[in-house]
Amino acid sequence: MSDKEEREIQRFMELDSNKLTKGKERELAIQIEEDIMNQNEVLADQINQEFKKYNIKSIDIVGAIGAGKTAIIEKILEKLASKYRILVICGDVTTRVDANRIEKHNAESIQINTGRECALNAYHINQIIKNKDLNNYDLIIIENVGNLICPSDFILGTDKRVTIVSITEGEWVIEKHPMLFKMSDVAVINKIDLAEILETDVDKMINDAKKINPNIQVITTSAKTGKNIDKLIEIFGLEN
Amino acid sequence: MKEKLEIIRELLANNQEIDASKIHILMLDLFKTQFKGLHVENYIGDYPTFIEPVYLGDKVKLGDDVLLGPNVYIGKNSEIGDYVQLTNSIIFDNVKIGANINLENCIVAKDSSLNFNNPNIKNCIIIGKADSEEDLKKISFSI
Numbered sequence: 001m002s003d004k005e006e007r008e009i010q011r012f013m014e015l016d017s018n019k020l021t022k023g024k025e026r027e028l029a030i031q032i033e034e035d036i037m038n039q040n041e042v043l044a045d046q047i048n049q050e051f052k053k054y055n056i057k058s059i060d061i062v063g064a065i066g067a068g069k070t071a072i073i074e075k076i077l078e079k080l081a082s083k084y085r086i087l088v089i090c091g092d093v094t095t096r097v098d099a100n101r102i103e104k105h106n107a108e109s110i111q112i113n114t115g116r117e118c119a120l121n122a123y124h125i126n127q128i129i130k131n132k133d134l135n136n137y138d139l140i141i142i143e144n145v146g147n148l149i150c151p152s153d154f155i156l157g158t159d160k161r162v163t164i165v166s167i168t169e170g171e172w173v174i175e176k177h178p179m180l181f182k183m184s185d186v187a188v189i190n191k192i193d194l195a196e197i198l199e200t201d202v203d204k205m206i207n208d209a210k211k212i213n214p215n216i217q218v219i220t221t222s223a224k225t226g227k228n229i230d231k232l233i234e235i236f237g238l239e240n
Numbered sequence: 241m242k243e244k245l246e247i248i249r250e251l252l253a254n255n256q257e258i259d260a261s262k263i264h265i266l267m268l269d270l271f272k273t274q275f276k277g278l279h280v281e282n283y284i285g286d287y288p289t290f291i292e293p294v295y296l297g298d299k300v301k302l303g304d305d306v307l308l309g310p311n312v313y314i315g316k317n318s319e320i321g322d323y324v325q326l327t328n329s330i331i332f333d334n335v336k337i338g339a340n341i342n343l344e345n346c347i348v349a350k351d352s353s354l355n356f357n358n359p360n361i362k363n364c365i366i367i368g369k370a371d372s373e374e375d376l377k378k379i380s381f382s383i
Contacts, residue, residue: 093287096292099279099292110291110292111279111292112289112290112291112292113280113287113288113289114289115286115287115289115305115306116286116305117289124291127291127327128291128310131310131311131328
């Protein structure tokens with residue numbers, strides 16, 4: 001990554017509430033923010049250890065509202081629900097629309113409504129797993145709250161983080177949200193069936209993701225037609 | 241769920257002789273067998289954080305930045321103050337929990353109230369009103 005890109009990402013990270021404070025208040029605001037981030041990382045690490053102890057594969061799925069996160073999870077469940085014991089944790093500001101959809105596919109679902117918070121954090125996940133018998137699960141899928149900004153601040157302790165964008169969000173969507181792609185293992189460009197009709201430059205989207213994070217795996221999918229869902233399952237290291 | 245809650249309610253009513261371990265076992269059994277799939281339908285307040293399963297009775301009032309769950313039951317007409325966190329707990333009817341209280345693995349009997357700052361109250365049964373930590377010691381039973 002070039003210096004310019006590094007600086008740009010740093011600038012995104014600094015656009016936080018501590019800019020509204022001055023002097024000692026600012027020092028305190030920064031300290032609190034650092035403490036929260038550190039505590040989240042410690043907890044996320046513990047969660048990851050728990051998942052490993054019970055041999056559970058885990059995926060954190062991030063993306064904007066309408067990108068197709070739930071639709072892709074539904075497609076995955078159609079293929080895997082009979083082979084894996086799956087828990088899906090659905091994060092939303094409010095409603096249990098997603099959990100209701102997931103329950104139709106023979107998987108256990110838990111809805112977290114985050115209210116005023118715009119991302120799930122490790123505390124939310126820890127509250128669930130410490131109250132569950134983890135012997136009962138092979139795979140835990142976490143669907144994060146729908147947006148491409150806040151989730152970059154909070155890792156959840158999963159094996160993989162997957163960011164889903166869709167063709168309808170426009171070809172600049174990846175370029176405009178570098179932090180998430182920097183922190184993701186897989187980038188999914190969904191609704192690929194609409195690329196031609198919307199004349200979207202998919203190659204630009206793929207290149208943007210690779211430029212931000214050279215190690216990221218990029219895949220195009222259509223939850224509607226099922227295109228490349230098998231490939232995605234393979235990327236997750238799961239057996240179809 | 242109602243039948244098991246009624247058993248706990250009756251055990252709490254006999255506050256001369258509280259069988260804390262029996263009540264605790266009943267609560268854990270309730271969480272394990274009756275809470276699956278419970279979710280919030282109605283409340284008075286502004287978008288708290290819920291981690292399912294959570295059940296709220298009629299006219300429960302929730303303050304700002306409240307976090308409920310998992311395994312939380314709150315009976316009708318109860319009021320939960322700002323910044324409260326409740327986990328693995330049963331709050332019966334007409335209870336008032338003041339601001340910034342964290343309850344974990346607790347049962348609060350009907351008409352009780354807690355009105356002081358103590359972020360961490362764990363593993364207890366509370367029957368009555370407390371305006372200080374000293375008060376709380378007099379009305380709580382360890383589980």
